[in-house]
Amino acid sequence: MTESRASEPEVTETGAPCARSPAMPVTVTARFAFTTDAPTDVLLQFEAAAIPEQRIVSSECRMSDADHLARVTAEDDIGERIWLDVNGRFEVAYQAVVEVRRIVPDITALPGLAPHDLPGEAVKYLLDSRYCPADSFQSFVGSEFDGTSGGERVEAIRRWLAENLVYASGASHSGTGARDTFVERRGVCRDYAHLLITMARASAIPARYVACYAPGVEPPDFHAVAEVFLADPSIAGGGAWYLVDATGMADPAQTVKIGVGRDAADVSFLTSFGDSEFHGATVSARIT
Incomplete structure (x- = not known):
């Protein structure tokens, strides 16, 4: 057909x-x-x-x-x-x-929203999910990224992943979660996205998994990035979703979304x- x-x-x-x-x-x-x-x-x-x-x-x-x-x-x-x-x-x-x-701002300049100010549809992206056990990372993010918040915190997490993880094809499998990636310090796009999402949620920043197509991905494949919910400077008190690729391979201005979810299991x-x-x-x- x-x-x-x-x-x-x-x-x-x-x-x-x-x-x-x-x-x-x-x-x-x-x-x-x-x-x-x-x-x-x-x-x-x-x-x-x-x-x-x-x-x-x-x-x-x-x-x-x-x-x-x-x-x-x-x-x-x-x-x-x-x-x-x-x-x-x-x-x-x-x-x-x-x-x-797509609007692609410098997210480091964007503040976060207090959890009690979030719209209802964003709240589920603060919670633990199958591959993203955010609660168990609260102590780590609190000490490792102390003094940062909002988009600055997200960028600090992205830099930490770039400096501490190795991109390795075949390094993970369908059961690999963020905790496994944190311990093993290697993975593929799916694993980078899961760990960024987990650390963002542990920082009280809603984050979701995005399945996508993106030019420049090597090897070419279905790609995965994260999306975080931060303040929307065009609307007082409002928020919006912003793409973040922890692998550094995808440009948000060229990324084609397929779907979103709590983690890879949803999409x-x-x-x-x-x-x-x-x-x-x-x-x-x-x-x-």
Whole structure:
């Protein structure tokens, strides 16, 4: 089956006028395949999200036939998930051109918000999740980053990760959490994002996991970054989400969001509710 999707109109997240970076067209592609030996429910999330900060100029998705296919809204209304009922081999070929127009401030100048001033939808991103045990890091962040707060604290965490972790392909697995990465001091983008999120939450700064496409990622793959909730200087008392890539590979002005969640468990590109065999993926993102 093949789907082509129209673009969404562009508006600001707050409803108020705001300056955005120049449109940055990025072409993203993804191909992957998997096989199930029996009828199995599978949840996919791999398409660029149609949201105010990025416009889907064009997209095409070719998928094998399935016994059932349905689209459902993903976390925080960012992107969509695809429910499948699959029996046998299933292939996906996806391509999209996305214009990224995102506000990219210097977050070190942005204050944080007191927890009691946070909007309800941000509160869950202060709490522990499967891969991000923030409570157990409170003592560490309090001593290591003493004297910093808000965006300055986030930048201090990012620098600490850059100086103390080694990026190593294959260094972790699907069960690796932030505590494991902290001890072993190595990992991939997923692990860097989990540890930054964990330390931010331990600092009372809401932080969430972002699955994305990003030019410059080596080796090319689905990428993961963090997003932190800090003050929005354009709205008194307001806040906004800001991208932070602890690996340093992705430029927020060129990053194409797929979806967000508490951690990787919420936004995996493929979740199988039964036995399946994954046959690999080919992913690319380039400025066009």
